[in-house]
Amino acid sequence: MPSKKRVTVMRDVAKLAGVSHQTVSRVLNEHPNVKQETRTRVLEAMQSLNYRRNLAARTLVTRRSHTLGLIGFETTLFGPASMLYGIEDAARTAGYLVSIATVRNLERREVLDAVDRLSQHAVDGIIAIAPKPAVTNGLLQAPSGLYCVAVGGAGDPDAVPTVRIDNAAGARLATRHLLDLGHRTVHHVAGPHDWPEAQERVMGWRDTLYEAGAPVPPVTFDSWNAEWGHRRGQELARDRSVTAIFCANDRIALGVLRALHEAGRKVPEEVSVVGFDDMPDSGFFMPPLTTVRQDFAEMGRRSLTLLLEHMSDAEDPGPPAHIVVSPELVVRGSTAPPPG
Amino acid sequence: MPSKKRVTVMRDVAKLAGVSHQTVSRVLNEHPNVKQETRTRVLEAMQSLNYRRNLAARTLVTRRSHTLGLIGFETTLFGPASMLYGIEDAARTAGYLVSIATVRNLERREVLDAVDRLSQHAVDGIIAIAPKPAVTNGLLQAPSGLYCVAVGGAGDPDAVPTVRIDNAAGARLATRHLLDLGHRTVHHVAGPHDWPEAQERVMGWRDTLYEAGAPVPPVTFDSWNAEWGHRRGQELARDRSVTAIFCANDRIALGVLRALHEAGRKVPEEVSVVGFDDMPDSGFFMPPLTTVRQDFAEMGRRSLTLLLEHMSDAEDPGPPAHIVVSPELVVRGSTAPPPG
DNA sequence: GTCTCACTTGTTAGCGTTCACAATTTGAAT
DNA sequence: ATTCAAATTGTGAACGCTAACAAGTGAGAC
Numbered sequence: 001m002p003s004k005k006r007v008t009v010m011r012d013v014a015k016l017a018g019v020s021h022q023t024v025s026r027v028l029n030e031h032p033n034v035k036q037e038t039r040t041r042v043l044e045a046m047q048s049l050n051y052r053r054n055l056a057a058r059t060l061v062t063r064r065s066h067t068l069g070l071i072g073f074e075t076t077l078f079g080p081a082s083m084l085y086g087i088e089d090a091a092r093t094a095g096y097l098v099s100i101a102t103v104r105n106l107e108r109r110e111v112l113d114a115v116d117r118l119s120q121h122a123v124d125g126i127i128a129i130a131p132k133p134a135v136t137n138g139l140l141q142a143p144s145g146l147y148c149v150a151v152g153g154a155g156d157p158d159a160v161p162t163v164r165i166d167n168a169a170g171a172r173l174a175t176r177h178l179l180d181l182g183h184r185t186v187h188h189v190a191g192p193h194d195w196p197e198a199q200e201r202v203m204g205w206r207d208t209l210y211e212a213g214a215p216v217p218p219v220t221f222d223s224w225n226a227e228w229g230h231r232r233g234q235e236l237a238r239d240r241s242v243t244a245i246f247c248a249n250d251r252i253a254l255g256v257l258r259a260l261h262e263a264g265r266k267v268p269e270e271v272s273v274v275g276f277d278d279m280p281d282s283g284f285f286m287p288p289l290t291t292v293r294q295d296f297a298e299m300g301r302r303s304l305t306l307l308l309e310h311m312s313d314a315e316d317p318g319p320p321a322h323i324v325v326s327p328e329l330v331v332r333g334s335t336a337p338p339p340g
Numbered sequence: 341m342p343s344k345k346r347v348t349v350m351r352d353v354a355k356l357a358g359v360s361h362q363t364v365s366r367v368l369n370e371h372p373n374v375k376q377e378t379r380t381r382v383l384e385a386m387q388s389l390n391y392r393r394n395l396a397a398r399t400l401v402t403r404r405s406h407t408l409g410l411i412g413f414e415t416t417l418f419g420p421a422s423m424l425y426g427i428e429d430a431a432r433t434a435g436y437l438v439s440i441a442t443v444r445n446l447e448r449r450e451v452l453d454a455v456d457r458l459s460q461h462a463v464d465g466i467i468a469i470a471p472k473p474a475v476t477n478g479l480l481q482a483p484s485g486l487y488c489v490a491v492g493g494a495g496d497p498d499a500v501p502t503v504r505i506d507n508a509a510g511a512r513l514a515t516r517h518l519l520d521l522g523h524r525t526v527h528h529v530a531g532p533h534d535w536p537e538a539q540e541r542v543m544g545w546r547d548t549l550y551e552a553g554a555p556v557p558p559v560t561f562d563s564w565n566a567e568w569g570h571r572r573g574q575e576l577a578r579d580r581s582v583t584a585i586f587c588a589n590d591r592i593a594l595g596v597l598r599a600l601h602e603a604g605r606k607v608p609e610e611v612s613v614v615g616f617d618d619m620p621d622s623g624f625f626m627p628p629l630t631t632v633r634q635d636f637a638e639m640g641r642r643s644l645t646l647l648l649e650h651m652s653d654a655e656d657p658g659p660p661a662h663i664v665v666s667p668e669l670v671v672r673g674s675t676a677p678p679p680g
Numbered sequence: 681g682t683c684t685c686a687c688t689t690g691t692t693a694g695c696g697t698t699c700a701c702a703a704t705t706t707g708a709a710t
Numbered sequence: 711a712t713t714c715a716a717a718t719t720g721t722g723a724a725c726g727c728t729a730a731c732a733a734g735t736g737a738g739a740c
Contacts, residue, residue: 009696020720025698033718052460056405057696059396061725067439067461076637077620081421088442097461099407099439102428120392121407121437226624254624261626280417284566284595286626297416349726360690365728373688397726401695 008049017045028053059122068307069118069126070100071111071135078279079296080129083152086300087127094308099123106134115139119146125307127151131195136160147311151303152296153197161310161320163303167197170292170327171204174246174274177290177329182337183244183272185214189232189256191248193221201248201276224248229255237263243271243338250275250282253289257334261286268336278330287333294327348389357385368393399462406435408647409458409466411451411475412442418619419636420469423492426640427467434648439463446474455479459486465647467491471535476500487651491643492636493537501650501660503643507537510632510667511544514586514614517630517669522677523584523612525554529572529596531588533561541588541616564588569595577603583611583678590615590622593629597674601626608676618670627673634667 014021019038026034027042034042045051059065068091074080088098099121101114111134118126126146128135131153139148139160151163178186188205191198202219209216222228229252236242237260247253253275257267265271267287275282278293302323309321354361359378366374367382374382385391399405408431414420428438439461441454451474458466466486468475471493479488479500491503518526528545531538542559549556562568569592576582577600587593593615597607605611607627615622618633642663649661 011696021696022698022721023719026719029698033716035718038718052456054400054462054696055460056396056399056462057725058698059725060394060400060696060727061698063725065396076418076422076425078416078418078421081418082416084440085416085442088440089444092441092457097439097441097457099437100424100428101432101437102425104429116392117432117437121395226621230624251621254621258624258626281566281591281594284570284598286598286601351726361726362691362728363689366689369728373686375688378688394726397695398728399695400697400726401728403695 008051010053013042013045013049013051016049017042064124065122066095067097067099067121067123069123070098071114071126071128072100072102073106073129073131073135075102075129079152079277082296083129083300086297087304089297090301090304094304106132108134111135125311127303127307131197133196147307149303149307149310151299157320157322159320161306161322163299163306163323163325165294165299165325165327167200168204170276170294171201171246172208173327173329174276174292175205175208177331178244178246178272178274178335179208179212179214181272181335184338185209185217186244186246187217187236187242188219189229189245189247189252190219190221191224198248205246224251226251226255228252230259232256233259234263237265245271246274248276250277250279250289250291253291254285257285268334270339272335274335283332290332290335291330292327293330295325299325348391350393353382353385353389353391356389357382404464405462407437407439407461407463409463410438410440411454411466411468412440413446413469413471413475415442419492419617422636423469423640426637427644429637430641430644434644446472448474451475465651467643467647471537487647489643489647489650491639497660497662499660501646501662503639503646503663503665505634505639505665505667507540508544510616510634511541511586512548513667513669514616514632515545515548517671518584518586518612518614518675519548519552519554521612521675524678525549525557526584526586527557527576527582528559529569529585529587529592530559530561531564538588545586564591566591566595568592570599572596573599574603577605585611586614588616590617590619590629590631593631594625597625608674610679612675614675623672630672630675631670632667633670635665639665
């Protein structure tokens, strides 16, 4: 017969300490009105029995699971993965566990399904790594009492608290940097059309050109990967008037860099290139990439703080709060004054 | 007074359907002996009341939370992040939610702490993304009844079921490829000394050289990043006899590539370079990187399967099962026959 | 008709906490 | 000593579910 020893439970601790189970509970929850002596006695009993409280029981009665839900999309990429890390890091110190529900696409059904799974498991709140509004809209369907926050993309700001980077400002930083170096204008390789982040970067770039009175070259939206950068880079390489290219992210920049190299156009002597994100090894591209850094982990941490605040503002449903994080330009070797 | 509407509970469904709560429970758990007609009636009632069962209550009585714990290390990197994705993906289809506990270092305390957090939340099993034995050893401290599996690194094979890639085979593939191209020998830039994965790759590489009767150049262990590759690459670039370099991962390869470029040594005409991992954009390095691909997501999925099997083998504690995944060589543009 | 057995449903008792309230003790003020 | 409030502890009753058993139903065999 397999070992059938019962796990220690509050009553066992109570008996050993010579108190009632309620007193044990009070010690556990740091209730003020427990005599110091009793407290230590209980604590010792817990220690010696190696007692751990049963969170399921606690959740059942308090309706709070001390678990947070995370809805993630493309979490294998550096950005989302880092946000996840930041979120988990902050959640731990706040006494929460994080459960994840990744969505494979941004269809409404998939998102609702993720919310549903999380809410069945009684998460106290949800953070969505939400690059597209679809996710946030899904969140709104969440059963009332579930607090949500969107991070790292767009959400309807009137509906959900958000943490996002100032993409336009980042794009301005990059564009301004290139113009300041003396480039007549700056070309842009954009991300996917339906991602607000991609659009915001386009806007920041375009506005800066307008303000500087520089001509605004046509943009094409496509995707976030190196293949697209390579494809678009080949076109741009053929145009000898192109001297500065701002890419919507570092991966695109990698592709552009290669296309330029293949076309025999030197970076940064003939063409300058700027990325966005500052991925771990961007500093080792050829040449080292000048880029706009965003601190993903910090955004994750901030989003957790925001969620916790949102949760404690239970009775006071003011307008949703928003945090906008400022990006930072990292100048490396891929930018220089134009030739001639 | 804030809205105080109670959430629908099993009893409500039972009343509406005109049955007992137990019958509702049976329908929910797909118990065979429920009349078809009753079942549909209950199902309809659940639908119309938008009922979701309270998993905390269920967990309390069944002692199974349908949640799995994941202990992760450096989850922002592509490999671990992809495993996490694969695990979550498989867990979802198996009806489990995944809770994460990342460790910031591999100290014993940190790992024990993570296990503790997860077990308090009553996870049914734990998967550790465990690059170093420290993690696995921590797992062994887990309260009995908690099933553990280690993935993507080393664990004591006698103690815990594992899923790992055949690192030695991957290294052999890479080395063999270079030797077959006609290189006299192959240099290796290793990862960190205390990572079994790094050591296994060294062994595979060294064995292949031995077998081929090729000289075995000295190796240096250091870390997994591009900076190390760059540093070591500069040394190797100075040695004109070096014609082939096998790097312990793609990031190192990126650094090596740049060092060679800076030293004016052409890849692949003068020096061939091979990586390991096949990161998303390795195909857009300059030149496109020949590398050894490992399917991280698949490893994640396999580890989940293994865990589930392990859990159902409750009464039959045979020796731990192991899955070894074979890597695959992806030939791109960074390898060619030696000059001359 | 009645007996048996399989099928279907209902009843009761927990699972391990916390909550609300009652009961007791303490300590200082009268 | 007496009193009253504050501090401390204890007592039941939930929380929403499943397990175990009891009970009712109907069909087929005699």
